[in-house]
Amino acid sequence: xxxxxxxxxxxxxxxxxxxxxxxxxxxxxxxxxxxxxxxxxxxxxxxxxxxxxxxxxxxxxxxxxxxxxxxxxxxxxxxxxxxxxxxxxxxxxxxxxxxxxxxxxxxxxxxxxxxxxxxxxxxxxxxxxxxxxxxxxxxxxxxxx
Numbered sequence: 001x002x003x004x005x006x007x008x009x010x011x012x013x014x015x016x017x018x019x020x021x022x023x024x025x026x027x028x029x030x031x032x033x034x035x036x037x038x039x040x041x042x043x044x045x046x047x048x049x050x051x052x053x054x055x056x057x058x059x060x061x062x063x064x065x066x067x068x069x070x071x072x073x074x075x076x077x078x079x080x081x082x083x084x085x086x087x088x089x090x091x092x093x094x095x096x097x098x099x100x101x102x103x104x105x106x107x108x109x110x111x112x113x114x115x116x117x118x119x120x121x122x123x124x125x126x127x128x129x130x131x132x133x134x135x136x137x138x139x140x141x142x143x144x145x
């Protein structure tokens with residue numbers, strides 16, 4: 001069983017960043033964890049068959065930047081990390097990163113949780129950085145039903 005980080009950038013205007021990052025004094029932003037890109041209702045609990053989306057909105061953050069999301073499993077070990085480069089060119093720039101648990105559907109029985117899927121059960125954390133500067137940490141719970 002493996003994990004995969006999926007990154008995607010939805011920019012109101014702009015191109016993917018290349019090169020070095022521009023400094024941000026005090027970023028104005030919002031972060032939330034959601035189950036769907038369509039229905040962006042904030043969630044704190046996820047099933048291991050769902051993606052965990054980290055939605056970002058940057059307000060008046062201009063220039064080239066990199067978001068880093070470090071995903072920590074219930075044991076407190078860094079499970080994976082994802083990067084998202086963006087160029088802020090408008091008053092508001094939106095993007096997302098996602099954590100996906102692979103092969104869980106095939107391996108987890110409908111009524112019993114196998115050992116592989118069980119390692120995803122518990123409290124996870126995501127630590128978010130902008131241009132290598134720590135912004136905040138969010139916790140969420142993963143179950144395998």
